[in-house]
Amino acid sequence: VTHAAHLGTRLVTRIDLKTGLGYIAAYRYNGRPYNSPNDLAADHQGRIFFSDPRYIGDESIDQPVLGVYRIDVDGSQHLITADLGKPNGVALSPDQKTLYVASVGKSETDRMPQPVPTRSALEAIVAYDLQPDVSVRFNRIVVDYLAAPARPERNGPDGIDTDVHGNVWATQGAWKAVV
Numbered sequence: 001v002t003h004a005a006h007l008g009t010r011l012v013t014r015i016d017l018k019t020g021l022g023y024i025a026a027y028r029y030n031g032r033p034y035n036s037p038n039d040l041a042a043d044h045q046g047r048i049f050f051s052d053p054r055y056i057g058d059e060s061i062d063q064p065v066l067g068v069y070r071i072d073v074d075g076s077q078h079l080i081t082a083d084l085g086k087p088n089g090v091a092l093s094p095d096q097k098t099l100y101v102a103s104v105g106k107s108e109t110d111r112m113p114q115p116v117p118t119r120s121a122l123e124a125i126v127a128y129d130l131q132p133d134v135s136v137r138f139n140r141i142v143v144d145y146l147a148a149p150a151r152p153e154r155n156g157p158d159g160i161d162t163d164v165h166g167n168v169w170a171t172q173g174a175w176k177a178v179v
Contacts, residue, residue, distance in 0.1 A: 010034050010059065012050055012071065026050075026071050029079065032062040034069075039089045039159055043096050046073045047134065049080070051087040051101065068101055070134060080136050081128065085121055089160035091168065092130075099128045099136055100168055102157035122146075123156025125168060142168060 011027035011034065025048060027033065040050035048071040054061055065082035068090060072078070081087075081101075089102035103122040123145040128136035145156040157170040 010036060012037050012040065012048065025075070026069070026077050029063060029069065029077055033059075035061050035063045035066060038087075039102075041090045041092050041099075041161075043092055047071065049090050049092070049099060051090050053086045053088055053104070068099075068136075072134075078134075080134075081138075083138065084126065088156075088158055089170065091160045091162045093162055094164055094166055097130055098139065099130055100142065100160055100162065101126050101128065102160045102170060104156040104158070125157050125160060125170060143170075145172075 009027070012025045013022045014025050015022050026037070034052045035054040036052060038051045038053050040048055042048050049068060050071070051066075051068050052063060053066045065079070066084070066086050067079045067082040068084075068087050070078045070080050084101060084103040086104050087101050088104045089100075091100045092098070093100070103124050103126055105121060105123055122141070125142040127139040127142050129139045131137060143157070157172055159171045161169050163169065
């Protein structure tokens with residue numbers, strides 16, 4: 001379970017279904033709170049992959065990047081990519097060799113001194129090859145929502161998942177500005 005910003009606790013928890021008790025799996029990286037843990041996926045070895053974007057909230061932005069992280073079974077935490085502007089949904093392929101990440105546009109951390117993400121304004125689903133050491137290597141853009149035919153919503157993907165056949169499924173919301 002992830003807990004986002006805007007009065008949230010900004011952490012990742014594990015719920016024991018037998019006891020109903022929650023355990024904190026991650027709440028800080030390099031000594032600072034996460035920005036807004038959002039979506040996650042678990043692999044067959046028990047590692048957790050999660051996105052840390054930032055959408056809303058008055059809390060400080062404590063991580064200098066909006067990234068995708070991995071929590072290993074020993075509890076260690078690793079930033080595995082920060083090359084997307086705003087990572088959102090995460091999913092693993094059935095063979096556990098590909099990590100898919102939904103990207104939903106430009107990062108709010110652009111005002112902070114940092115390297116500009118390689119793919120900073122994508123509205124897309126991106127595929128990364130999982131390496132033997134569980135690091136990732138960019139593979140391809142699976143779906144580019146901005147290159148699709150004109151649609152009134154023009155929004156990228158939100159939550160994503162894969163099915164047993166390797167198809168990628170995505171949700172998409174129509175965000176509208178309230179004036």
